[in-house]
Amino acid sequence: MTFAPLVQMNDGRSIPVIGFGVWQVPDDVVVDATLKALEVGYRHIDTARIYDNERGVGEALSRCGLDRDDIFVTTKVWNNDQGYDQTLRAFDRSVGLLGIEEVDLYLIHWPTPKNDLYLDSWRALIRLREEGRARSIGVSNFHEAHLRRIVDETGVIPAINQIELHPWLPQTHLRDVDARLGTKTEAWSPLGSGQLIDDPVIAAVAAKHGKSTAQVMVRWSLQLGCIVLPKSVTPSRIEQNIDVFDFQLDDADMAAIATLESGRRTGPNPDDFHEA
Ligand code: A2P
Numbered sequence: 001m002t003f004a005p006l007v008q009m010n011d012g013r014s015i016p017v018i019g020f021g022v023w024q025v026p027d028d029v030v031v032d033a034t035l036k037a038l039e040v041g042y043r044h045i046d047t048a049r050i051y052d053n054e055r056g057v058g059e060a061l062s063r064c065g066l067d068r069d070d071i072f073v074t075t076k077v078w079n080n081d082q083g084y085d086q087t088l089r090a091f092d093r094s095v096g097l098l099g100i101e102e103v104d105l106y107l108i109h110w111p112t113p114k115n116d117l118y119l120d121s122w123r124a125l126i127r128l129r130e131e132g133r134a135r136s137i138g139v140s141n142f143h144e145a146h147l148r149r150i151v152d153e154t155g156v157i158p159a160i161n162q163i164e165l166h167p168w169l170p171q172t173h174l175r176d177v178d179a180r181l182g183t184k185t186e187a188w189s190p191l192g193s194g195q196l197i198d199d200p201v202i203a204a205v206a207a208k209h210g211k212s213t214a215q216v217m218v219r220w221s222l223q224l225g226c227i228v229l230p231k232s233v234t235p236s237r238i239e240q241n242i243d244v245f246d247f248q249l250d251d252a253d254m255a256a257i258a259t260l261e262s263g264r265r266t267g268p269n270p271d272d273f274h275e276a
């Protein structure tokens with residue numbers, strides 16, 4: 001069993017540096033996958049309303065035999081639930097499906113700037129945090145302008161900005177913006193949605209350390225200072241992806257992986273993503 005260390009967020013609360021991502025995991029599959037993750041040491045689960053598997057995650061939470069407070073649970077408000085009242089209602093639905101009273105982290109999933117409702121949603125998240133129902137609050141896929149706007153208007157700095165981040169897209173600028181604000185960066189699709197698994201540069205680094213390419217990518221994101229959310233439904237991979245605390249990438253490894261930067265995304269650009 002491997003436990004990921006905790007890191008402190010700007011609100012004083014702590015978060016495990018590796019979370020189990022469940023994007024694209026169907027509700028019936030997510031129960032066993034989450035139980036497996038908890039069994040091998042994950043204590044941080046990252047879901048969202050749009051993943052349509054909060055019920056299954058909740059079932060795993062109730063069946064795993066662990067204390068609720070030993071597991072860090074994140075969910076997110078979807079684009080068509082943005083706005084102050086809508087976000088409060090969406091939160092109620094999510095905690096109802098998860099079968100818990102409070103979430104550890106509630107995020108705005110995308111800024112959807114054309115809809116111009118993310119500031120209203122942020123105010124709703126501030127209320128949820130004041131009420132203690134969302135222990136920490138943050139955003140996802142926010143660019144610098146979106147971050148600046150919510151901080152300037154409310155004075156409340158997100159604890160987390162969860163963004164697409166992998167060797168093709170190391171997000172140097174946005175990580176710097178997050179760091180200057182005191183916001184922790186979380187990496188989604190840290191394996192490039194699986195597309196970087198067979199990359200020869202990463203494979204060479206992996207061979208040097210006797211690790212898999214997935215383990216090297218998780219380790220790389222951690223060494224950039226990120227919280228990392230690898231996704232898998234395969235028990236052996238779930239176990240492997242958290243087993244990254246017995247080796248370290250050196251400067252030459254980090255430099256080799258840095259050569260893979262291409263700006264290529266596996267998901268949409270947040271500036272023009274408005275899917276409802
Ligand atoms: P699967 O879920 O079938 O195990 P990302 O976290 O970047 O979104 O990548 C997720 C993808 O990478 C999934 O297709 C997942 O497959 C695959 N994957 C996750 N962990 C590993 C691993 N250790 N080795 C190979 N493929 C992996």
